[in-house]
Amino acid sequence: MKFSSITSLLTLAASVAAVPQKRCAAGNSTLPYTNIAGIDVVDTPLVRKARELMEANFEPFLIRHVYRTWLFGAATIANNATLAAKIDIEAHAVACLLHDLGWDTRDNSPFTSNDKRFEVDAAIYTANFIRENGVKGEWSAHRIQNVWNGISLHGTTSIGLYNEEINVAFIVESINMDFPGPHPKFPVDDYNNIIAKYPMDGLGEGTNKAFTHIATYKPAVTYDTFLEPWGVAFVPGYNPVGHRLFDRGNPNVTSPPPKRSFHSLQ
Template sequence: MTATNTDPLPSRILAGVSIPDTPLIAKALEFARAHSDDFAYNHIIRSMLLGFIISAKIPSIADRDLEVHAVAALLHDIGWDPTGELVSEDKRFEVDGANAARDFLHREVPHWDKHRVQLVWDAIALHTIGSVVFYKEAEVQASSYGIWADFQGPDRVQGGLLTWEEYNKVVEEFPRLELMANLKKVMCHLCVTKPQTTYDNTVGEWGDKYVDTYDRKGKLTQDLLDTCDLDSR
């Protein structure tokens, strides 16, 4: 059964926000806690809460699968896993996180249909690509609204959909713990340890600015296509 706003689910109030309270969400929290630093764990919870606040005010995505939204938000950054267990050598961190979340769902809810699992995968794999993710399904959009709001703050959420009072209440309960400084460390670490996964995306921008040994010259898509000019054959 799809868990939308029309389907009653157990709920609880967290930082003033009503969220679903299901065994799967509890397991997702536990899984995220085991594979997240403190700053990242607080970030994913804030992202879920802010996404619920914002999405409730957008009619086109308010009626969504609440459990899918919650799980996607809670697991969206497990590709940063400090234990290394979920981190590959050759995939973007978003894909590592999406794959780990899919494996988690296959273990915990094998009865879930492929569409629900795919929504979680898409929400995690695409969450850094704003030009794509906000045109996806409601659950995918809702997850990214919360993630982006946590980084950018209420003033950059269009339409006044998130107030400073709502935002501050969430942050008071789940402090930021120097989110931006820690994000910089994570992004630069990815540029150093698996640079080939960063050349074609925004992670590489951190390497360009902060990592002396990082160089994308000759590695961008345009560079590749320039060396594959089949029209001249």
């Protein structure tokens, strides 16, 4: 073999090695990925834009929360061959990163409405975000609907976890993995690495602030939901009686639930 041919082969090998690493994703496609806290995660332009959106608009406690949900899910996928073969990792990433857009407490927030649950606000915004920023032709109505469903159902796990579409159910599961302590579906070392980079500091206080804000400014969407206790505990004059499913069949039961003794919010 001529020296020039050997040189050409070496040059080609070097150029191939320089291409960003790729991993198999659902549907036998290949996507670029990066490593965060020791976990391999998808790294498409859409995912990077979702990360930038969160980091530019929300408090650190919530940014850390959405990163943990994404990384916990990614760690689970890496340790489960069935999930690795079936999960749409780009849709999963965007859903996890943007699932709490409805927590925005700023006036005139671009992410929230006056008449919808926070999960629905986030689902609507994220679906439109994908339509605007996703690669045209790659985001079918079904893929977008999976993201919408996963985000809108993440606060209703008794339904969402049992969705027949695995991509929806796993978005809900990943979001709800963010509780203290290692998760049995991925290694303890992965959990420790994620928590070290994205600690849980401020999550309780931030959750109280966001849910109290929602119960204050649009109480109607919190009655008969898991946010109702925040309104009862922290919002003066909040009374779900008359607005609940229970009240339809029990119109003569008028006493409000007892006020809970939580620490006051500052």
